[in-house]
Every structure is written in C-alpha cells, then in structure tokens.
Amino acid sequence: MADTPLWTFDELAKATGGTLTGIGEGASRAATGVNFDSRALQPGDVFLALKGVRDGHDFVPQAFQSGAAIAVTRRPIEGGACLLVPDVQKALEDMAVFARDRAVKARRGAVTGSVGKTSVTQMVMQGLSLAGRAHSAIKSFNNHIGVPLTLARMPADTERAVFEIGMNHADEITPLSEFVAPHAVIITTVGGAHTENFPDGDAGVARAKAEIFDGLLPGGLAILNADNQWFDFLSQQARGAGALIAAFGEHNGVDAQLIEHRVNGDRASVAARFHGRDIIFSLAHTGRHQAINALATLLMLEALDVDLDTSLLALESFAALDGRGKVTRKAFKGGEITLIDESYNANPVSMRATLESLGTQPKSADSRKIVVLTDMLELGTEEAALHAGLAAVIEAQDIDKVYLAGPLMKNLWNALPLPLRGAYAETAAELSPRLIEGLQGGDVVMVKGSNGSKAGLIAKTLLALDE
Template identity: 60%
Template sequence: MAEPLWTAEEIAAATGGKLAGQAFRAGGVSIDTRTIQPGDLFVALAGVRDGHEFVEQAFEKGAAGVIASRQVFGPAVMVPDTLHALEKLGAAARERAPQARRGAVTGSVGKTSVTQAIMAGLTLAGPAHSSVKSYNNHIGVPLTLARMPRGTARAVFEIGMNHADEIRPLSRMVRPHAVVITTVGPVHTENFPDGEAGVARAKAEIFEGLEPGGVAVLNADNRWFDLLKGEAERAGATVRTFGTGEACDARLIDFQVPAGHAVVQARLHGKALDFPILQTGLHWGLNSMAVLLMLEALGVDLDDGLAALGSFEPLAGRGAEAQVRKGAGAFTLIDESYNANPISMASAIATLGARETAGRRIVALTDMLELGPEAEAFHRGLAEPLEAAAIDLVFCAGPLMKSLWDALPPTRRGGYAESAAELAPQVVQAVEPGDVVMVKGSNGSKAGAIAAALSALDSRSGEGA
C-alpha cells in the first residue's frame, strides 16, 4: 500500500488533538465535500456554513476521517478549533520535509499564472508541490502546506491579500527560501488609506517569513521597487531583479508575438537567451523573467525552466484562447474573465492591439472592483489604451464601466448594460467570423458569464451541422 499523506496518529500529534474512533490513513486533505476524494481527510471548518454539517456527506463520499471540534459519527481527530488545527497540520508538513525548497509568489497581478509556471519547472526537476487554483488566503495556504507530501523536493505557494497584515502570518507559515513580487499596482486600494503605497508595504510583508539567506525576486520596472528592495534587504534577503533595464539580473530585451505563441529575447546574468512561450500576453515577457529567477533560486536547471515556459499553456480565465464557430466561420475568444485591475487591463488591451487579425478587435469589459474613490477615474482612463490599441468595438457592463462607456467615441461603442448577464446577448449578436474578442473584468462582476455565452455558440453551431 502506498505511503499515506497522513495517519490518524500523525494528525493527532501535529494538532494536539485526540483520536476518536478507529485509526485511519488519509491520502489527501479536503475542506469541501464537493471536491472531496475517497481516502481524504475532511477538515470541518466554520464558514458561511459550518463544516460539521457536511461530515456525514464527507463520509458518504469516502472520507477516511475528519478533524472536528464537536462530536461526529465516524473516525475523527477532535480539536478545539479546526482552522488552528489545519494551520498546525500545515506547519507539521513543512517540518517533516526539511529537504523541500519552498517558493512563494505574491503581487498585484499574475500571482496564479506565475505560481503555476514555476510549478511546471519544479515538476521537471523532481517531486514538486504547489497551490491549486488561487488557494492563497488564510485557509488556502495552510491547506496547501497540509497537502504537501513528505518526499517533496520543491514547492511553490501563492500568497494573496486584501488588507494589511494578511501576508505576514502566511509567509511565516510557509517559510520560503525564495519569494517573488510580480508587481505592485492599484489593486485593493479601497482597503488602504494611503492607497498604492499601502499595497506595496503589505506585499513587502512576504519578506518576513524568508528563511535565512533567502532570495527576493523583484520587478525593477515597478515604481515601488526601491521601497520593496529596501524592505527585502532589511529582512536579510539576497535581491534578484527582473525588468527591462541594463542592470537587471533577468533583462527583457524584446517580446514578439507570431501566430499562436510568443518569442522572448532576454539576457539572464548577461547571457543571451531567445526562447518561445505559448503565452501571447505582453506581460508574459516580464513574467517569464520572474519565473526563471525563481526557478534558479529553487535549484532548477535553466534548461528545465525554458522547457517549462515553452510548454506552459494559458490558464482558464487568464488568457486562454479558443476558436469558436459561428455561422460558416469562427472567431477567436480570449478569456481573461477571472480578474482585472488597471494594470492587467491596460496590458491585455495593448496585447490585443498588437495582434494581427483579418477581422475586428473587440473587447467586452466588466467592472474592476476594490479600487476605492478613484474607481471611476480608473475606468474612464481605459479609453486612452483602447484608442492606442485601435480596438474596433468596446462593450461595457456595470455601473463603474459606465464611466468608460461615456468616455468612448461613438464609433468605438459596441454596447452597454448594467450587468454582464444583460450584456452577453449583445456581444454574442455582434461578433462575426474572423473577429478577435477579449472578455475581461473582475471575477465579482461576472465577466465569465460573457465568456460562457460566447463559448456556447460553438455547441449551438454544432447542432446545425
């Protein structure tokens, strides 16, 4: 039988809990009965719904045992507080794998994609582990740690925040050997009285968990670089830089986008590199520099890093492309619907503008959230990059996007609606074969509904075939 991820005795020892019922062996850790796998340990967390209400369902789906704070019927480790128990289990997983080199990723843009690109490189170099999806908060980080097998050679964790003092405890939990801050920009600024400067200081909290002699990978092109570099050095980190300047350890020289992929021209510690990647977003020039420096810091060969970048595909909702049939032809759908902020929005618009197409360039945009009192100005300000990119048609959804809609010239206006669901039929009707259509907005403003409606055209086209 394969070695278990956890035994009941190990769980009890790690959490300070007491075993109730039969001993068990768990092959995974879950907090959600919708995705639980047979043999998993189920942690009954309190949330909108109390996890204890789902214990019976967890056992029906094959859970090996549970961590609970009140009596349940089935094998369990009883603890006073299940979230604290999960944190302790994560710390125990870290301690029992001292050989594992750990990386951590934060930033205002690109955390999940960069984390998964790093993971692609780690996997080529040996037994590796990472966050799944965007598991980057006070639950997702200890859960990811608790899922780390004892034989892991390298791991990478995504760490996010909405407020100050959220990254600090998570970084101390992970205790990374290398960290990267992809960039700092006006994201979650409504939660910071001093705006973007507060966001930068909150991101710098990631240095506080660094292992002695750890590496901090920083974006030298970002306006907050000097602040971040100072905080990193105060924490004892060795700073490695990426950007377009001559002094950067990983310097982006050029980024070209032939059909379907991109070619990056760079210099790594002065050595010339030219390599292809499957990503087409202009921001992936700098992202790839950050990935290579992180992989280097975690002991991955350059050849493995380049191979990983060369095969890493865009994630769903983060630049994934599809050809969607409509009528006798097809259009290109670029799905950027998972998230949006002023930085990523401008980059995505510029990327679309640089793209060669026989048809029209169309965008469907929904509200960018958590931008505070400057939110309307940030939305209105998108008119300039849209003009610079020569976007043909702009569709807008949401009360904040109304500011952009009002700022657009009539020739660029595609349609407006108060919600993504109301806008979707307008975009579906307008798109024609040969067009390139990008959908982007904050997850909370439901941009995904527009992408889903466009994708559904494919199945409808098939019905008539």
C-alpha cells in the same frame, strides 16, 4: 490506500495536540488526503470541520459516508474517527507547519503580487514538476485556509514546492508567509488592486505585499519587478529582512531582462537576457506582460535548483490558463473569431497590460480587434475615474470596438469616442447577445473584468457559440 499515507493518525495527533477518538477496531489509522469541502472529499481524506457560511461539523456525517478516514472536529461525532481539537482552523495551521518541517528536502517558493500571481505560480510549478517531486495548490488556494491546506497536503518526500499568497487587507500575508517559510519569493507587481481597503492607495498595497518577506528564510531571495514604481521600496524592505535581490523586467542591467516580444499567431516569441546570457523561448501566451512573468519564473526556478534548460522547456510547454490569456478560435458566420479569455479578474494594472497586449497584435485587413470589459471591483473612492481613465489607454491602441457591461463601466462608455463604442449594458448577461450580434468573422475578441462582474459569463457564451 497508498503505500505511503499522507498522514498517519499519530502524526495528526502529534501535529495538533488533539485527542483521537472513535477509531473502530481494525480500521486504518492513516489518511491519503486533506479536505474541508465534503462535496470534493475523496475516500481516505482527512475532513476538516471548518466554520464557513455554515459550521463544518454539520457535514461530518456526510464526510464519513463519503469515506473520510478521520474528521478534525471540536466534539465527538458518531460515524467515524475524530481528532478532537479546540480550534479546527488552528489545527489546520499546526498541520501545515508539521508537514512543512517533515518535508526536509523541500525547497519552497512563494508568489504574490497585484497581477499575475496565479499564472506565475503555475508556470513555476510546470518547471518544478519537470525537475522532480513537486507540490503546489490544485487551484488558486491563496488565503488563510488555502495556504495552510496546501502545506498540509504536501508529501514528506517533496523536493520542491511553490505557494501562491494573496490578500485583501494589511496583515494577511505575514502569517501565510511564515507558514510557508520560503527560500525565495516573487512580487510580480504592485498597484491598483484592493485599494478600497487601503486609504493611502498603492502605498498601502506595497507595504502589504512586502509582508511576504516576513517569512522568507535568512539569506533567501526576493525576486522583484524593476519596471514597477515600488521596486526601490520593496528592495529596501527585502534587504531589511536579510534577503538577496534579483530583478526582472525591461530595464537594462536586471538579472532577467526582456529584449524583444513578438506575437506569432497563438504564441509569442520572447528574446531575453538571463544573467547576461541571451536566450530565446516561445510562450502560449501572447501578452507582453506574460513574457515579463516568465522572466520572474526563470529566476524562481533557478532559486529552487532547477537548471535553465529544464526551465525553458517548462515555459515552452506551459498552456495558458482558462481566464488568464487562453486563446481559442471559434467558427462564426462563415469565418472564425479568435477569443482571448482574460476574464478571471481585473484591476487597472492588468487592464492596461492586456489592452496594450491586444493593441500590439497584428491583424489582417478584414479583421477587427474587439474589447469586451466588465466592472473592476474593490477600487474604492477612485473607481469612477479609474474606469474612465481606460479610455486613453484604449485610444492609444489599435482597437476597433469596445463593448462594456456594468454600472462602473458606464464611466468608460461616456469617455469613449463615438466610433469606438460597440454596445453598453448594465449586466454581462444583457451585453452578451448584443456583442454576438455585432461580431463578424475575423474578429479578435478580448474579454476581461472582475469575477464579481461576470466577465467569465461572456467568455463562456462565446466559447459555446458552435455547441
């Protein structure tokens, strides 16, 4: 048990209004963590019996056997201490607000956007960690469970914290932003994500992203992408919420402006102007869009009281995340291939950004640029046209061959010129062997697609080539 527990049982009862029961004589009355997944539970954790595909109450005995300090439940369950509450989800939310308010020194940031929010959140966390006692989610916990869970896991002595906030529908971001009550927020960009849930397309997405201002503290900072077509709308919404505005992008006069982006092997050199000061730094991401994300990160770190030197050091040392631009070189057919793994997710905005990034990368006379794409999902009635429309983006880049998987990508296959066609298959699993057969040493291969269309399976297959 840690010297300072994350939660005492009395704090849990105070936060939730729940009733403590089943505490054995001499048992500890404190917990060191919070979890809702009995498979990931650590000894000393609070176990939340949330209702998912199955009722979390079914897993309470297993949680006790794994060493849970206490379970938050709707009814008493034998085997350990329970905190009885009418609604476990509401109890988690109450814990989130309590944990937020007890961390009195913590400055908080929140990040949303159609593209790049996980990368930006983790870039920010890199800087916060260098600056002092910092807190964030251990993974992309950005929904109605993940955001309050991350808050509930925040130690009382936290100095700075950052939270990722996602959405699939309208009215999802507002309550999450209100839980966090951030001092500063970032909207990375707006467009082309979850549009099947918004009849008016990107306009609806922009309104939903603007909900992040609902929880922003008075006088807080809204960090917005000046290159995005919704910048003026989002600025107006932010000012209406009482926020100050900081802008980033390639436009002249913004607070953080990208001046030059050059790819040097597996890294990129970035020249920028930050509040009028010329700066240069290196990134382990070769995509131009990640340089833009880095500028948003600098503004957020500044808002959370991290000095610029520390922020630049954080960007220099930040490693690309799996599935979000990580570059790996693999021995292959007497040479090597370079894999750019962008397989975590995809929408038209991120597709365009990564394709353009690949197009700008230098290549030798004996190398080729290969694109491997799987379906983009949740795009609504325009999905066929949005897939076919990628052909123009690809043709404008210095790309040699295109490999595609999925019924929606058939629209792109039909739109591609014959010389660009590598292979097409209905599924990622069927495409993988055809891709490997067509590759040769020296190829630079970018893999991208939505989670549900299994782009990650192709990336994993390529990563395992020499195993």
